[in-house]
Amino acid sequence: MGVTGSIAAYKAAVLCRLLKVAGAEVKVVMTPLAKEFITPLTMATLSKNPIAVEFYNPENGDWHSHISLGEWADCMLIAPATANTMAKMAAGIADNLLLTTYLSARNLVMVAPAMDCDMFAHPATQHNLEVLRERGVEIIESGEGELASGLVGKGRMAEPEQIVAAVEAALSEKKKSLQGKRFLVTAGATVEAIDPVRFISNHSTGKMGYALAEELAERGAEVTLVSGRTNLAVPRGVRRVDVLSAEQMYEASVEAFEGADGAIMCAAVADYTPAEVATSKIKKSDDDMAIRLKRTRDIAASLGEVKGERLLVGFALETDNERVNAEAKLAKKNFDFIVLNSLREKGAGFGVDTNRVSLIDRTSREELPLMSKREVAERIIDKIETLL
Numbered sequence: 001m002g003v004t005g006s007i008a009a010y011k012a013a014v015l016c017r018l019l020k021v022a023g024a025e026v027k028v029v030m031t032p033l034a035k036e037f038i039t040p041l042t043m044a045t046l047s048k049n050p051i052a053v054e055f056y057n058p059e060n061g062d063w064h065s066h067i068s069l070g071e072w073a074d075c076m077l078i079a080p081a082t083a084n085t086m087a088k089m090a091a092g093i094a095d096n097l098l099l100t101t102y103l104s105a106r107n108l109v110m111v112a113p114a115m116d117c118d119m120f121a122h123p124a125t126q127h128n129l130e131v132l133r134e135r136g137v138e139i140i141e142s143g144e145g146e147l148a149s150g151l152v153g154k155g156r157m158a159e160p161e162q163i164v165a166a167v168e169a170a171l172s173e174k175k176k177s178l179q180g181k182r183f184l185v186t187a188g189a190t191v192e193a194i195d196p197v198r199f200i201s202n203h204s205t206g207k208m209g210y211a212l213a214e215e216l217a218e219r220g221a222e223v224t225l226v227s228g229r230t231n232l233a234v235p236r237g238v239r240r241v242d243v244l245s246a247e248q249m250y251e252a253s254v255e256a257f258e259g260a261d262g263a264i265m266c267a268a269v270a271d272y273t274p275a276e277v278a279t280s281k282i283k284k285s286d287d288d289m290a291i292r293l294k295r296t297r298d299i300a301a302s303l304g305e306v307k308g309e310r311l312l313v314g315f316a317l318e319t320d321n322e323r324v325n326a327e328a329k330l331a332k333k334n335f336d337f338i339v340l341n342s343l344r345e346k347g348a349g350f351g352v353d354t355n356r357v358s359l360i361d362r363t364s365r366e367e368l369p370l371m372s373k374r375e376v377a378e379r380i381i382d383k384i385e386t387l388l
């Protein structure tokens with residue numbers, strides 16, 4: 001449990017007590033300012049463990065290892081989490097023990113924000129929350145109501161009972177429900193060479209596919225992420241195979257699909273590639289020019305032909321006749337279900353952190369509200385679990 005310097009720190013005592021009653025073992029890390037709001041003695045007594053604030057014990061020089069704290073816990077819960085601490089978490093600043101613990105934690109991290117309504121509403125804070133959410137930190141929503149400042153608005157820390165319920169739910173969700181299952185995920189844009197210098201590609205950033213791979217891995221699945229061009233980091237626990245062209249993606253996907261229980265085809269694959277790749281840089285002339293393109297292989301459709309009992313999920317990005325086109329693709333590529341996103345939707349599509357999608361199978365259609373790509377990934381994988 002991490003405690004930061006917010007007036008809501010007085011609720012950290014109740015929270016700690018409730019966690020203990022619920023059967024948790026608790027070790028508390030406090031930021032230096034948190035000590036001004038609630039004493040380490042209170043937290044130590046309630047948690048039945050010494051409190052860590054400094055990097056070392058000034059009396060005997062004992063080193064407080066942030067790494068061992070992170071490894072010890074199943075969950076790092078920061079409650080209250082100030083705007084300042086969350087900003088530092090988002091930026092990777094590590095100037096106290098709580099932050100170094102966060103940066104080295106490999107477990108589930110949850111934050112319960114607490115601050116004044118104007119600080120909460122500030123674009124910087126909202127941005128930082130989004131960054132953390134995108135990286136898999138679970139945000140325990142703040143409530144609306146009277147704040148210690150006397151203002152009324154959003155920013156109140158969730159009540160300790162709600163926080164305990166959120167932790168219990170998150171930890172049971174992260175039970176390794178997909179342990180022993182193998183998945184292929186394709187993500188990102190393919191790159192089709194014209195000559196050694198130029199290429200044809202598209203705007204896909206890979207965010208949706210990476211979120212899917214990360215969520216699958218967190219649920220215990222063995223994941224091969226066949227990734228086209230992106231600048232995203234490999235999610236924890238995921239095996240990434242880097243490819244460029246649609247042809248390379250085809251080869252790597254066919255190989256990874258063997259022995260897999262399912263595949264999610266999230267990559268934006270080129271439909272056409274230059275018929276000939278020039279071996280040296282094409283010189284310009286005064287005339288116009290044309291590049292002859294040939295069809296690439298449809299990876300999803302190829303896997304659909306051989307899939308058997310394996311699960312196959314596809315994506316459709318449509319600008320016109322969305323539903324009809326998506327349903328046609330569902331049948332043509334033999335998907336179990338297809339995720340339709342529309343470029344017309346605000347907040348959906350390339351590069352953004354949110355998405356608005358519908359999940360369509362042969363008998364039903366579920367429209368999801370606008371949510372983070374990470375949450376969309378969770379919903380897609382929930383549906384996969386019901387089908388497996």
Ligand code: C5P
Binds near residue numbers: 265269271314317
């Ligand atoms: O036909 P369309 O490209 O719209 O279909 C999109 C779906 O098919 C996505 O799931 C995409 O990853 C997959 N696809 C593929 N190989 C291609 C083209 C699309 O796997 N060559």
